[in-house]
Amino acid sequence: MMKKKKSNYNRRKVDKDKVAEYDYHLPVLLNECIENLINNRSGIYIDGTLGGGGHAARILESLTEGGILLAFDKDPFAIEHCERKYHSYLNDSASVRLRLYNDCYSKAPENALEYGNINGLLLDLGVSSRQLDSESRGLSYRVESPLDMRFGTKGMSAEDLLNNANSDELEMILRTYGEEPRAKLIVRRLIERRRLSPLKTTFDLKEIIENCVPFNLQFKTLSRVFQAIRIYINDELNVLERTIKNIIPILATDATIVIMSYHSLEDRIVKTLFREFSSKADEKIPQLKLITKKPIYPSEQEIEANPRARSAKLRIAQKI
Numbered sequence: 574m575m576k577k578k579k580s581n582y583n584r585r586k587v588d589k590d591k592v593a594e595y596d597y598h599l600p601v602l603l604n605e606c607i608e609n610l611i612n613n614r615s616g617i618y619i620d621g622t623l624g625g626g627g628h629a630a631r632i633l634e635s636l637t638e639g640g641i642l643l644a645f646d647k648d649p650f651a652i653e654h655c656e657r658k659y660h661s662y663l664n665d666s667a668s669v670r671l672r673l674y675n676d677c678y679s680k681a682p683e684n685a686l687e688y689g690n691i692n693g694l695l696l697d698l699g700v701s702s703r704q705l706d707s708e709s710r711g712l713s714y715r716v717e718s719p720l721d722m723r724f725g726t727k728g729m730s731a732e733d734l735l736n737n738a739n740s741d742e743l744e745m746i747l748r749t750y751g752e753e754p755r756a757k758l759i760v761r762r763l764i765e766r767r768r769l770s771p772l773k774t775t776f777d778l779k780e781i782i783e784n785c786v787p788f789n790l791q792f793k794t795l796s797r798v799f800q801a802i803r804i805y806i807n808d809e810l811n812v813l814e815r816t817i818k819n820i821i822p823i824l825a826t827d828a829t830i831v832i833m834s835y836h837s838l839e840d841r842i843v844k845t846l847f848r849e850f851s852s853k854a855d856e857k858i859p860q861l862k863l864i865t866k867k868p869i870y871p872s873e874q875e876i877e878a879n880p881r882a883r884s885a886k887l888r889i890a891q892k893i
Contacts, residue, residue: 600627616692621678647725751801
């Protein structure tokens with residue numbers, strides 16, 4: 574067994590979930606998203622990943638009287654944050670109206686039916702800085718916190734999964750959702766560890782990985798493993814695919830779907846579905862037109878100012 578290296582992490586004293594105005598990450602490719610999303614300033618739009626409201630703010634500024642933004646987030650703290658931040662838009666007398674839903678964006682097509690045809694959907698699939706830094710979410714190996722990893726408050730937690738799933742299921746998760754080459758070894762050590770005592774915190778999982786992976790490979794391995802578990806716990810890929818398929822029938826002509834992804838599994842789904850619904854093969858009637866045949870990437874200047882933007886890919890399609 575490799576000798577465990579001492580962590581340089583200094584434990585935070587404050588749970589940032591309890592700090593009302595703790596900042597979310599800067600919105601990525603903001604101008605590109607909004608310029609392609611808004612085609613009718615009095616239209617109905619969906620922001621499926623509200624977060625701190627960075628993209629939502631620009632959408633609201635772009636809309637005129639009659640325009641409505643339906644914004645979704647499973648994170649109750651994101652909803653509370655934006656209720657304070659955009660209280661004037663939530664007032665019934667405001668000329669531009671905002672509706673907040675503490676729910677998964679997969680519920681957007683259903684909730685949007687009462688508003689008629691939708692003029693655009695925006696999804697920013699990244700995890701916010703606030704969620705990563707939270708001491709209660711367990712989304713980051715850099716912060717010691719309970720093994721939760723849920724975006725909301727319902728469903729199975731990472732602690733439940735890691736302490737109860739069998740080795741075959743755990744190995745499948747790490748290989749499928751994290752593309753982790755050392756999945757078998759990591760799972761074997763995880764099973765050995767949980768026989769002694771249940772895994773409770775992110776540092777319990779981190780320690781297992783650090784003790785069986787060479788030091789120079791630990792950063793990438795930790796990132797892949799935490800990503801894989803998070804994606805599985807939140808059913809992220811199935812939610813994304815289901816939402817794209819369900820939103821298309823309720824889109825108005827010329828409405829746009831604007832989706833920003835941060836890893837290859839998400840981007841592959843968006844790319845595949847956009848091509849499928851824009852294809853004329855086998856006498857299909859295409860429902861979408863590709864606006865971006867290749868993804869839009871952040872500029873070097875944006876990445877320098879906002880390093881979390883470095884892996885972003887933006888794809889856009891239009892309803893026809």
